Amino acid sequence: MSETSSKAAGQGARLLTDVGPVALFILTYFLGRRVVGEDALYWATGLFIVAMLAALAYARTAHKRWPPMLLLSAVIVTVMGGLGILLKDPIFIYVKPTIVNLFLSYLILFSFAFGVNIWKFFFKEVFDLPDRAWTILAIRWALFLQFLAFLNELIWRHISDGDVAESARWFADFSVTEGFWVNFKLVIMGLTLVFGLLNIPIVMKHQTTDEAAKSE
Known part of the structure; x- marks a missing residue:
């Protein structure tokens, strides 16, 4: 693979890890409203946390390092989102x-x-x-x-x-x-x-x- 293709693939993966969790959050929320009603926000947040952690694990595996911004965001998302779910x-x-x-x-x-x-x-x-x-x-x-x-x-x-x-x-x-x-x-x-x-x-x-x- 050429250097240009490698960079393009890397940027594509980066875009997926950035956009994927947000897209999953929005989709889960609006589908969840029909099933669990007001609890949809908590279900969407729970899946968002899982998606963020999965994106972090993927980045670590693919690039052999912890992306600093993604790592910091994942920690804050997990703490704040976890508190929201735990305390309702x-x-x-x-x-x-x-x-x-x-x-x-x-x-x-x-x-x-x-x-x-x-x-x-x-x-x-x-x-x-x-x-x-x-x-x-x-x-x-x-x-x-x-x-x-x-x-x-x-x-x-x-x-x-x-x-x-x-x-x-x-x-x-x-x-x-x-x-x-x-x-x-x-x-x-x-x-x-x-x-x-x-x-x-x-x-x-x-x-x-x-x-x-x-x-x-």
Whole structure:
């Protein structure tokens, strides 16, 4: 297999491990609503945890290493989702994406205080970029992750058919259903894809520069 084909296969596997658990969560939730009613959220969360752990095991087997971001996400998902299922409290499940995104965002930003770019550490095997480009990408993604956390907070705090207290709401006249919150994960995935595409120019610019420098 050529290097290009190998990278393409690797990216395809990475996409599957990222999208697969979310797709399973959404599908299980809406099918479960017809069978187990309000408990569908807990069934979907349980399968989501299993899917995340399976994706982590697959990544470990295929790449002989633990992908840091996937590992951190799996730990938080398992803890928060497990608490939600154990206590039958959907709030733990609603707030889980917020905690994942904020944890990763502040991990990126705080790493600079120790002279480390954790974003480079996460993806140095995928891209070969100068430190300045890694810094720009790290800051961009840290801010974007905070934006995703804000969106999740905006949506879950206004779920009308869940156990969300009125005091948690930001806007009295705004309300959504739990199903809307579940489907909103597709919007989050779309926004993440678009944001990733918007960052391709800086990656291509610096990779092209590096390759040109090596050929001189």
